[in-house]
Every structure is written in C-alpha cells, then in structure tokens.
Amino acid sequence: MRPLRIVVLTGAGISADSGVDTFRDQNGAWVKNNPMKVATPEGFAEDPERVHAFYNARRAQLPGVDPNPAHVALAELEREAVKAGGSFTLVTQNVDNLHARAGSKNILPIHGSLTKVSCQACQEVFDWEKNLSVKTPCPSCGARAMRPYIVWFGEIPRHFDKVEEAMMEADLFISVGTSGSVYPAAGLVGFARERGIPRVELNLEPSDNAYLFTDKRYGRASEVVPAYVRDLVGL
The missing domain is CATH 3.40.50.1220 (TPP-binding domain)
Structure with a gap:
C-alpha cells in the first residue's frame, strides 16, 4: 500500500x-421518540428525566451490540x-x-459519545457507563447539572x-x-x-x-x- x-x-x-437503531428504522428508537423532545437543548430543559431515560436506554444497549x-x-x-x-x-x-x-x-x-457525560456547571467530561439522572452529582464539582455528552440539534x-x-x-x-x-x-x-x-x-x-x-x-x-x-x- x-x-x-x-x-x-x-x-x-x-x-x-x-x-x-438509525433515524430511518421504521420501528427504531428514533421513531418511537420525537427527536425534538430527546435530542435538543429545549427538550432537555423541558423534561430532563425523559431525555436521561432515552440515553440511559441507548447506553445500556451498547454491551449487547458488537x-x-x-x-x-x-x-x-x-x-x-x-x-x-x-x-x-x-x-x-x-x-x-x-x-x-x-x-x-x-x-x-x-x-459526542454515549459513553461520556458532561457537567453543565464546571464543563468537565467523564467516561460513563451507568445511568444518569437529574439527581446525579458531578464527580468534580458536586453540582447536579449532568447531561449526556451528545451534540443535539442546534448545537455545534x-x-x-x-x-x-x-x-x-x-x-x-x-x-x-x-x-x-x-x-x-x-x-x-x-x-x-x-x-x-x-x-x-x-x-x-x-x-x-x-x-x-x-x-x-x-x-x-x-x-x-x-x-x-x-x-x-x-x-
């Protein structure tokens, strides 16, 4: 070569x-969940638990795919x-x-990555395999301001x-x-x-x-x- x-x-x-799952799968996660509700900053602000649940489920699926x-x-x-x-x-x-x-x-x-999360307070990024919720404290600063490390619609x-x-x-x-x-x-x-x-x-x-x-x-x-x-x- x-x-x-x-x-x-x-x-x-x-x-x-x-x-x-892809966006085009007829019975996939992106059809069952409105992307505007689970993949936008506005959707996260409206219902962070719904968004956390969506990405927790996707993260949990990773060990089952190769x-x-x-x-x-x-x-x-x-x-x-x-x-x-x-x-x-x-x-x-x-x-x-x-x-x-x-x-x-x-x-x-x-x-972004399903196996990382970030803190909206201190901006630190962490490797992550567990579930995430609004009650999860940041390992660095302690703030309960964690979010999936995913680039949502409207983000750079x-x-x-x-x-x-x-x-x-x-x-x-x-x-x-x-x-x-x-x-x-x-x-x-x-x-x-x-x-x-x-x-x-x-x-x-x-x-x-x-x-x-x-x-x-x-x-x-x-x-x-x-x-x-x-x-x-x-x-």
Whole structure:
C-alpha cells in the first residue's frame, strides 16, 4: 500500500449492520421518540428525566451490540495506512463506541459519545457507563447539572477544527453509511472535490450528495467496506 493520508466519514449505516437503531428504522428508537423532545437543548430543559431515560436506554444497549466487519476493516485500514507512512482520521457521526472497540485509534466523534457525560456547571467530561439522572452529582464539582455528552440539534459539532485540518492534508476521502443530509459533515465531500482528491462513497444506497463522489459502491456496510479495504490495501 502506498502512503495515503486518508479521512473517513462514517454515519449510522455502518452501525446498522450491528443492530444499532438509525433515524430511518421504521420501528427504531428514533421513531418511537420525537427527536425534538430527546435530542435538543429545549427538550432537555423541558423534561430532563425523559431525555436521561432515552440515553440511559441507548447506553445500556451498547454491551449487547458488537463491531461488524465494516468497523474491523476500517481499523485494519488505519493500521495499514500508518504502517505505510501515511495517516488516517476517522470522523464519525455515530455516538456508539463500536469503532473504538474494533480497534480504531484516531477517532473524531463529532456528535459526542454515549459513553461520556458532561457537567453543565464546571464543563468537565467523564467516561460513563451507568445511568444518569437529574439527581446525579458531578464527580468534580458536586453540582447536579449532568447531561449526556451528545451534540443535539442546534448545537455545534465537536472537533471540527481537527476535521478541517485533516481534510486540508488528505489525499483520499471515504464516506461510509451516511445520508449526505446532515451538515456540516455532509459538506466534507464538497470540500474534498474543491481540493481535487478522490472521493469514495460506500453506502447501502446513493446518498443525497452521491453525485459528488468519484467512486461509488453500494450494499451492506459489512460487505462493501471490507471488500473496498482489501482492494485499497492490496490484500
């Protein structure tokens, strides 16, 4: 494998093959719960216990799902890229921990993480596996002002300065399992096009911005991602 500076963007489609709910699942958690009630600052202010219960349930589901071959393939691609003298940045819109459990290292979770919580009083962030409630004291300052470490609608994605730095240096952009409708992440392929670098879409079906990609491969993430990585690495 020749040295490549690779940026990969992943969305819900990569974790869907592991059984994680997506916005498009007809019977999933996002259909049963109004996103405006459980994924906005206003919803949290209106009924924090409802929001805590929603994310407690999602956090509790994590031990019951495992990384699938797509997660594993991206971790392998990172190892091969670094070994060849290149670099690898994984930008994920997902809040599960499946990329880390598969072995990926350089992860930028722009929408936050189910396995972290933060204090609205002191702004400290903590690794977290237990339930959270309005009565939970902050381990640092003691304030009962804890919230899920999730970027809700209307909030600014995290780590985007690092995302932009990686995109400025990249010579290959890969998008996996995204709808192409959630910004600013959906704008990365356009940025890559402006820089004239190859752009690969690996998805179940064409995204909203599929026309911007130079290479497109469609099917289940657990099948198309490992196949693409094998082709790229030369295994």
